[in-house]
Amino acid sequence: MTSPEWWRHAVTYQVYVRSFADSDGDGVGDLPGITGRLPHLRDLGVDALWITPFYTSPQKDHGYDVADYTDVDPLFGSLADADALTTRAHELGLKVIVDLVPNHTSSEHAWFAAALAAGPGSPERARYLFRDGRGPDGAEPPNNWQSVFGGPAWTRVDDGQWYLHLFDSTQPDLDWRHPEVGDLFEGVLRFWLDRGVDGFRIDVAHGLVKEESLRDQVVGEGESLGSGAPTGESMVERTLRDEPMWDQPEVHDVYRRWRRVLDSYDGDRMLVAEAWTQTAESMARFVRPDEMHQAFNFSWLLAPWSAKAFADVVTGTLEAVAPVGASPTWVLSNHDVVRHPTRYGGGPVGLARARAATLTMLALPGSAYLYQGEELGLEQVDVAPEHRQDPSWFRTGEVGRDGCRVPMPWGGTRPPYDFGPSGEPWIPQPADWAPLTVAAQSGDPDSTLEFYRAALAARRTFATTAGEDVEVIGSDADVLVLRRGPVTVVLNCGTESVPLPAGEVIIASGPLAGGLPPDTAVWLG
Incomplete structure (x- = not known):
């Protein structure tokens, strides 16, 4: 009997690279820091780690603005450090998933610099979505689309044209109808596969291809412009919106090509989609047999604290993935959303609910994704305005995602809690985290850390043998x-x-x- 692919029942631990472990004392996490803390993940009982972007980047969006997809930013180390991390993880029985950002590049990517220099109508501009503006002098954006980070999704350049950026203005969207874009990313996939990585998490997987006309978004009564990010609504309850910027049919051709690339390598290499789709059925399209292997199931994360809501998510998800033969995924927190103990009310009640939701999730078929620090029961931190660094904060003035990205506490009784050898972390840690460190919780049978270790050990005993039916x-x-x-x-x-x-x-x-x-x-x- 052939054993199932490793990813079908894996528990994967998300490492937010800036905030996991700092090896050199500059206050920012790095690749050697991750390597040094890999035994924690082995002892926790996970099967794989997913590392957020560590590529060359001006860090306007903490690595999700990539200037070079085939090198490591010096802030995080070197290519040799990336190779050493992968080697050590494999020695410990851990798979390595890296983050790929194909929807947009950094505005400092060589392609975008060439596009600005070449001018309107040039082949260099054709790799991105440059358009003339509306109005008599072209002073109005080409359409009404809004950035996920707030404000218009268009920025005007000196020669009068506009370029699309569904996120920050330093993250220009690529035109995936241009053949050079697909060729570039096939090369990126092969570069990292050749270095031994086991899979890719695909950022904004639903966003690569836009409706070709770039028409205005139609907004219904009571709706606002924009979408494509968590709304707080259960997927079961969402009202479908007009979204010409997301989830276009042609995007699936991209992933069919990528699947062929991965299938040419040994070792069950995998793709997991971050696809904020509007329905479970549209999510399932990303995991058809010739496309991605998995897609994040955000409906579990978005469900309120309700037995009925959780039941609806379980049945809806399993019904959606069954026709395409895919395995479901389950997740409660990540680097873009409020940590789930806080979402569930905070304090002792929020933590109790978080542990209960986690235990329920871990019993389900398919794979589970954990976010660093949830095994410690960390809550969302109210980061002071002067320490906030999320670009959405600067664009909108609304509290962004910094509160779930505060660096990990490993030991000690005061900040930086052994996060690094010295210095204040890039986001300050709370003064009352001493009881929550890995060292403080290890060996305490009532701690959240030991609960996670026990739950993951229990899951291993039946995860691959209990079947797919719930x-x-x-x-x-x-x-x-x-x-x-x-x-x-x-x-x-x-x-x-x-x-x-x-x-x-x-x-x-x-x-x-x-x-x-x-x-x-x-x-x-």
Whole structure:
């Protein structure tokens, strides 16, 4: 019998490179820092790590503005450091997934510099989406599209033309209808595959191809311009919007080409899409047999604290991926959203709910993605305005994503909590994190870290053998009961304790007293 591909049931740990571990004392995490902390991931029990962009970049969006896709920014180390990280991870039994940013380049990429120098109508400009403006003197943007980071999605250059940027103005969008763009990225894929990486996380995977006319977005009554990022709505409940900038049919041709490239390499190399699609069905299109291997399932992340909502997400996701033979993914936090203990109310209640949601998620078929620090129970940090660095903060004046990107606490009793050998981290850490460090929680059976270690160890015993079917035995606003193979999962989202079904307790997210308490989950065998 052939064993399933490693990624189908893997637990992958997201490393936000700036905030994981600093080896040289400059206050910013780096590749040698990650390498030195890989034993933590092995001991945690994950199967792979996904590393956010570490390529050459002016860091206007912390690496998601790439100036050179085949080199390492000196802030994070060198190509030799990247090779050493991959080698050490493989020695520890960990797969390595790197982040690829194909929707846009940095405005400091050689291609964009050439486009600005060459002028309107040039072959160099054809690699990007330059257009003339509207109005008698071209002083109005070519269409009404808005940047995900706020404000118009167009910036005018000195010769009067405008270029599209669905994110920051330093991140010009590429024109994926231009053949040179596809050729460039096939070369990038091969460069990193040849260096031994096991997969790629594809940033803004739904955004590469725009509707060719670049027409205005049609906005319904009560709607606002823009989309393509988390809204706080459950995917089950979303009203479909007109989005000519996202999820166009031609984008799938890109991933069919990429799949052929990966299939030419040994070792089950994989692609996972960050695709903020509007429905579970459109998400499933990214994971058809000849395209991506996985796509992030953001409907689990967006669901409110409700047994009924979680049940709807489970059934909807499994129904969507089944026709294409894909494995689902589950995720609760990442570097772009408020950490889930805070989303669930914060404090002891938020942490209890976070642990319960995590335990429920880990019982489901498919793969799970964890975000660094969630194994410590870290909450969203209220970063002072003078320390905020998210470009969306500077564009909109609204609190951005810095609060989920505060550097990891490893040990010690005060900042920087062994994050680096010296110096203040690039975002200051709270003064009250001493009880939350890896060192403080290790060996404490009641700690969130030890809970994660136990949950991941328990998951390993049945993840690849329990099958892909999940039976929703019951769900209302308060209690969700699921069965997958030999494991029954009960999640209490209510306010009163409920009786436990028959069975041996495998693991619980919190103490069991008088049945299953509120905000608690349990696995029964």
